[in-house]
Amino acid sequence: MGHEEHEQRAKVEGIRAIACGVLTLSDTRTVANDTSGAVICNALTAAGHNVVRYGVVQDEPDAIVTLVKSYAAEGCKLVITNGGTGIARRDSTVDAIETILEKRLPGFGEIFRMLSYAEIGPAAMLSRATAGVYHGALIFCLPGSTAAVQLALDKLLMPQLDHLVWETIRP
Numbered sequence: 001m002g003h004e005e006h007e008q009r010a011k012v013e014g015i016r017a018i019a020c021g022v023l024t025l026s027d028t029r030t031v032a033n034d035t036s037g038a039v040i041c042n043a044l045t046a047a048g049h050n051v052v053r054y055g056v057v058q059d060e061p062d063a064i065v066t067l068v069k070s071y072a073a074e075g076c077k078l079v080i081t082n083g084g085t086g087i088a089r090r091d092s093t094v095d096a097i098e099t100i101l102e103k104r105l106p107g108f109g110e111i112f113r114m115l116s117y118a119e120i121g122p123a124a125m126l127s128r129a130t131a132g133v134y135h136g137a138l139i140f141c142l143p144g145s146t147a148a149v150q151l152a153l154d155k156l157l158m159p160q161l162d163h164l165v166w167e168t169i170r171p
Contacts, residue, residue, distance in 0.1 A: 020044045020049050020053075021076035022040045022081055023054075024082050025058070026059065030056055036145065043158060052074070059091065062093070064084075065094040071137070072127070072137035081140070082143065083144030102132070112142075
């Protein structure tokens with residue numbers, strides 16, 4: 001069965017109102033000024049999904065892994081992180097998340113960087129945005145930039161979300 005048939009089955013079988021977790025990794029942001037986290041929460045809610053966990057935590061690998069694992073254990077089928085995906089000394093999100101991924105979706109990062117290049121040029125190569133699956137939960141690690149988050153949501157995640165979830169939960 002091709003991707004068109006999978007996408008159609010996902011729509012027919014009604015993947016709706018999935019439980020989602022959003023986690024912002026930042027040493028400077030708070031819930032009050034986290035515009036990227038708010039954009040993610042708003043997009044998921046507008047699409048009819050439930051944001052059941054949201055938090056802002058410093059970019060510390062142990063804290064990141066602990067929170068993402070707890071989000072998945074509590075039933076989140078989608079966890080979107082933002083921040084900590086660059087090459088700065090404190091950027092550890094990707095390194096932490098890759099230790100727990102059971103399956104990787106390298107195409108996400110590749111296409112995201114291609115789309116980013118069209119918008120910001122060669123600086124797109126600094127992003128280590130990644131995605132994969134952990135215990136049946138889709139994990140997407142986005143940059144902290146609100147423009148980058150919006151790009152990933154509009155061009156990649158939201159158009160394929162039903163299909164992605166269907167692929168991870170079907171028998």
